[in-house]
Amino acid sequence: MNLKLLVASGALAACASTETLATSADEQASNVTFSAQEWQTLHTLSPLPDLPVDTTNRYADSAAAARLGQKLFFEPRLSGPIQTGTPQEGQLGAIGDKYKIACRNCHMPESAWLYDIRSNNGGPIPNATALGSLWMTRNVSSIVNTVFYVNHSGAHWRENDGYSDSEWFDAQSEPEGPPVQNGSRLQLAHLIFEHYRADYTAAFPEYPLDPGLANYARFPATGSPYTDAANWNALSAADQEIVNRILVNYGKAMEAYLRKLVSRNAPLIGSSPATHTRSTRVRSAASSCSSARPSASTATTRRCSPTTASTRSA
């Protein structure tokens, strides 16, 4: 069963009954129950199994790769020019400013579940969509426990629409996404060469960085198949390969870090199913949490600390 779909459908069910959950969980305790089938489904969520093995990333459990991924998660110099947004909306700089947007600005440690509490387009729903270099069309999902988003055959389901098939490929899309960080893989290669050489070499000793990366005439400051494509297309195939390898290894380091963002401490399911009600579920899930936005529904605002999520900056 696809855990993400399961969680997503659970979230939808919670949203549908938001009003009742928000008014009084205790009042609901006696008259809203999960069916046996729902309980069977819920029990597949807890306790969490071991981390899924990722046979596509040999660095997935490398401590050195995770350290590099963590540093890059907090690194705004991956990002290109800001294209829209105001300080009132939560934008992180002026139009045209670069080096302002890191992963951590949308997946915010301040929110504990690593979602966005910064951007706000003034609409009726705060933080409804993410503000990167442009407004994105979706709100930011939590990245805690996303490593478990695999189905029974081991295939990954990334993003809400299944956009990518691995954690490491998924991570590659953010620096180059024009609405997200609006940077490019050439910018990333230079950043790693100039500021993370030791970390990169420790994580990927099989792939020493090419000293030619110091030469900006050979490797322009920016460029990818999507942004500043002329710079990219002017590279030789061998030089494109050098940059592509860095992009791939960056994604693999990011996956190694994301695999550390695991929370096993939400007591979602406790004793006998017969004694459980929807409100019991909400109350027990919230027992180690505090409300992030008291005016909103209980179900959507629970706020727990991931056990191993680290908020250390690079």
Ligand code: HEC
């Ligand atoms: C501008 C805001 C923004 C930035 C910056 C950002 N993300 Fe995201 N991220 C999002 C949004 C929006 C989603 C939800 C996408 C969806 O619904 O499909 C998301 C979802 C994710 C997910 C969840 C994927 C899943 O399987 O559900 C991961 C993992 C992730 N981002 C990692 C990163 C990493 C790593 C970086 C930095 C390299 C990053 N994000 C930077 C906005 C952002």
